[in-house]
Amino acid sequence: MNPLSKSKTPSGKQVGGDELARLLRVGPDSLQVSSQACRFGLVAANVDHPALLHGMASREETAQIAETWEGTTLESHLAARAALPADEAFAILRQLASALDALNDAGVQYLCLRTSAILLSEPTQVRLFDHLFDYAQLPPEALLPVVACLPPEYLAGTQLTSAVHVFALARIAYRLLFSQEAFERPSLAEQLFALSHALWNEEPVGIAIKPVFDRAFSRDPAARFRTCEAFFSELQTAWRAAASAPTRLADALSLPQSSGGLATARARKSWAMPLLTSRYALRGGWIAAALAAAIGLGCAEASRNLQTQAVQDSAELARLQKAQWSGASATNIGRVNGRLSVCNASASPAEISMFSALYWDDAGKLHPFNNTASSVVWHARAAGATPISLSAPDGTILWDGSTAFYAMVVNYQGQRFLAGGLWNQPPGSCVLLVRNGNQPDGQG
Amino acid sequence: MTENHKGSTSAVACGFALALAVISFGIAAFLLVHLQSAHAAAVTSHETLMDYRTAMTRSALSRPILPENVPLTVCNQGAQPAELLGVVSSFRDPGTSAMRTFNSSSFGNHSWQLPPHSRQTLRLEQDGATVWDGSTVFFALELRRDGKDSLQTGDASRVSDGCAAVIPG
Secondary structure, three states: OOOOOOOOOOOOOEEEHHHHHHHHOEOOOOEOOOOEEEEEOOOOOOOOOOOEEEOOOOOOOEEEEEEEEEOEEHHHHHHHOOOOOHHHHHHHHHHHHHHHHHHHHOOOOOOOOOHHHEEEEOOOEEEEEEOOOOHHHOOHHHHHHHHHHOOHHHHHOOOOOOHHHHHHHHHHHHHHHHOOOOOOOOOHHHHHHHHHOOOOOOOOOOOOOHHHHHHHOOOOHHHOOOOHHHHHHHHHHHHHHHHHOOOOHHHHHHHHHHOOOOHHHHHHHHHHHHHHHHHHHHHHHHHHHHHHHHHHHHHHHHHHHHHHHHHHHHHHHHHHHHHHOOOOOHHHOOOOOEEOEEEEOOOOOEEEEEEEEEEEOOOOOEEEEEOOOOOOOEEEOOOEEEEOOEEOOOOOEEEOOEEOEEEEEEEEOOEEEEEEEEOOOOEOEOEEEEOOOOOEEEEO | OOHHHHHHHHHHHHHHHHHHHHHHHHHHHHHHHHHHHHHHHHHHHHHHHHHHHHHHHHHHHHOOOOOOOEEOEEEEOOOOOEEEEEEEEEEEOOOOOOEEEEEHHHHOOOOEEEOOOEEEEOOEEEOOEEEEOOEEOEEEEEEEEOOEEEEEEEEHHHOEOOEOEEEOO
């Protein structure tokens, strides 16, 4: 006897007639269960199980009241609540599994387990209440009102086994855990087709739980779980595994919402969040540090490249500046004027008796200069440099020494030689007329 | 794990992460400033070099173009013979295009006789080898005429009637 039951009607009372009808509220098409029902003595089968609240076939006139019991149907319970917590759902399923296995042990095949035939009391006590469990003994036309909850083997006309209970329990489990029907379709015909081919709605079911429902909803009764307890155990294990081992943060946080706000998942979230926050904050710190380090390394490398480039540019500038007035600037030879001086490295003076030069004017035209007319003679001092230019007696510069090409006749120690060539050297450079060893040179 | 422990763990982790991020970004900011300085220096240096190159290029483009080599043909238009005591010629090397200078005094006392009203393309061969083929861009001629010596210069741009150098009558 259920200790939680409340006795409003004395146990053992024989009831019948209007009183039985009031207690059972049997309607013309389906069973309407009132909030108050009675536990009767077993009529259809000799099964005694705390979760079974037996009624009688409506054609029976009387029943032996075993206990009175109050509760609401699971159907109205679900209608009043948006979702059922997983703990509560599994508590209901556990009792249903046990009751269905008890029916199975008694050889009764309860074809039509439905939420309107399940009574609930607080806290989560379950009673199966139906006026007739042995639907398989009824003619098919009598099952039309409940055809949508029949298993595929019944629709196929094959032999019924205890596997119908697993199928029925799986449908209730699906309804409780995912807040929708496993074979819900827009029309009855489509729903029957889906039932016949075990086309259950897989969308809301996670990958860890799907194999359990695949097996429970199998078209082949032999492929289903052997007992409802086995199905329940497998489902609970899969559910816990899916909930406790999320592969992503989103899985862990979205699981309660997707499964109807499960209390256990909410609790898990409540203690997991600080750790997740700290873990992700730390990870964010490392990422920020790595980012900053990457920026720093990039900056250092870029700075080094820029410094190298600056040094190379400076060196190139110095080289160009040096080359501008050096022999290395070969392209300038003959194209620019130099300023001519002569050097005499020997101890004896040298005399330039004749001199002629070509120089560029500002317009880029060549002009000759010749000292023949002026009869000017330049004396290259011993061990010294002598700039070559020509000024008038009044100081006017007739030729400032600009030279692109020159030729001169040099007299040195009684010898006479011709010197000449191109000249583009800056002031300070000179044509070496005589080397230190008294050898005439005449080259720049 | 207690709530306090969890909270303190979270706070320490967040603080460490924040400190790590702040220090890292501080270093990165310092390096960024250094990079900016290096970049400014590099830009200045590069602009200076580019300016100098630009100036050199403009200067090079504004410089006169040297005339091509011409054979140094000397025309004596006078009624008196002349003697060419020496020749200095700067010419473009056909192989390298670099300017080279030939000075006849470097090859002994070689002279050329220029009869009246004659023209002669100068060249110098020694021991069967051509020392100078007569090419010239700039030249200087040391002349002796009527017992007087003179020095005359010219260039390839003044070739007239096939004569690079003319000894007037």
